[in-house]
Amino acid sequence: AFLVESLGVHNRAVSGLVVALAFFASTAGQLAAGRIGVARSLPLGCAALLAGLLLLAGALYWDTLALVVLSALVGGGGQGLTFRGALSAVAGTSPAGQRAAVISMLFVVAYAGISVPVIGVGVLTGPLGLEGAGLVFLACMTALV
DSSP, X not given: OHHHHTTOOOOHHHHHHHXXXXXXXXXXXXXXXXXXXXXXXXXXXXXXHHHHHHHHHXXXXXXXXXXXXXXXXXXXXXXXXXXXXXXXXXXXXSOGGGHHHHHHHHHHHHHHHHHHXXXXXXXXXXXXXXXXXXXXXXXXXXXXX
């Protein structure tokens, strides 16, 4: 909606490409996490997530497509690094008999973490508008990272 309403991008292929870039960057981050190790992937991933959030805030503030694309790439890479790092850390430290349950709980928390903000932005869009709701979301996520 932001691309259409704020940037005037009506081409759905462009919207799809931005989303695809985030997923591809996440995949690259997950692959990189295997090479750089858990101890480095978690802090580097968090730093990349923070940078991606700041780029997205800039995109919302200045209505700039290039910043949206950069935020998808940087944030996606950060997500991949942190998720693979967290999964590796949890799997490596969980007792063998509880590993499946602990990893399942990690996925529950991860899915809640990506669902709750989307619902929150949807609720806030009415009173604050899409950009205002997005900036509130970004401030909350930045505080968490």
